[in-house]
Amino acid sequence: MLKLESVKVSYGAIEAVKGVSLEVRAGEVVTIIGANGAGKSTLLKSIVGLEPVAAGKVFIGGRDATQVRAHERVALGVAMSPEGRGVFADQTVRENLMLGAYSRRKDPAAIEAAIEREFQRFPRLRERQDQLSGTLSGGEQQMLAIARALMSDPKLLLLDEPSLGLAPLIIKDIFSAIRQLRESGLTILLVEQMAKQALGVADRAYVLETGCITLEGSGRELLNDPKVKAAYLGTH
Incomplete structure (x- = not known):
């Protein structure tokens, strides 16, 4: 459904995304976790065409969409719920x-x-x-x-920080909706700082640090990874 090949995104001299490669298969929920400033939102914007790709390729549904304009990517089956709701x-x-x-x-x-x-x-x-x-x-x-x-x-839904600034009961409702969407067969790429909840709903996951993928695996594998626990789950 989605494939990124060595994608780089820059703001002037600052490289926010440094050669990221990942894929999202049809029907999967894939989560990207990482700290503030890791480049997660920038990466999602590059997928939907809101940030230009400086290098690399973006494939949506098997089609090279790297140069496709943002509003035309909707026709390829991708939609995003942005950070901050908008x-x-x-x-x-x-x-x-x-x-x-x-x-x-x-x-x-x-x-x-x-x-x-x-x-x-x-x-x-x-x-x-x-x-x-x-x-x-x-x-x-x-x-x-x-x-x-x-x-x-859409065939592919991008969710950027859906729990941001919400009360715990509302976060529970949002993740319940994500699970329902997964059960319906929708493909989802989720960026989220609530790592435990995000990994719990994910088939696979990536860790993004300072613009680079540093870990990848199933949601369960990353949920139990000592490095992930120490950095994102508040446990050692």
């Missing part, structure tokens, strides 16, 4: 969902069916559908960000 604050919940379905705008019936599907997935959004998104709680905004990404009916 909801359109002056638009209602329903309007945000409709904007997420822009690539499907010629099929109103499919859009309405998708909105209903997301309301069933996140009942709170149904209750708030006519409310301006900027007035939602952080947890509600995160639900909306994920639902909006799903409105394009």
Whole structure:
């Protein structure tokens, strides 16, 4: 579903991503963990086309998408729920969902069916559908960000720090939704600082440190790795 070959991303003279290679197979949940500043969000942005790749290749669904523009990558089946949620604050919940379905705008019936599907997935959004998104709680905004990404009916969903700044009960709900999406067969690439929860839901995982992959393995293997425990799980 996704393959990166020696991807490099730079901000001026600073190389934020230093030759990363990884893959995400169809139906998998793959997690990337790492500290702040490791390059995780930059890597996701390079996959969806929001950051240019300085070197290397990005393949989506077997197609070389390295030079494909961001809005055209949606048609290749990729969507992202960004760090910080990025909801359109002056638009209602329903309007945000409709904007997420822009690539499907010629099929109103499919859009309405998708909105209903997301309301069933996140009942709170149904209750708030006519409310301006900027007035939602952080947890509600995160639900909306994920639902909006799903409105394009992606084959590959990228989730960037979905638990950031949320209360423990809301984090539990978000990871429950991720498990449901996995069970539906959706392919997910998850970037997350809550390492224990992220590795617990992952089929496979990578550790990113200062722009480089330093460890990879199954979610269970990394969850039990002494180095990962010491660095990310708060145990020795």
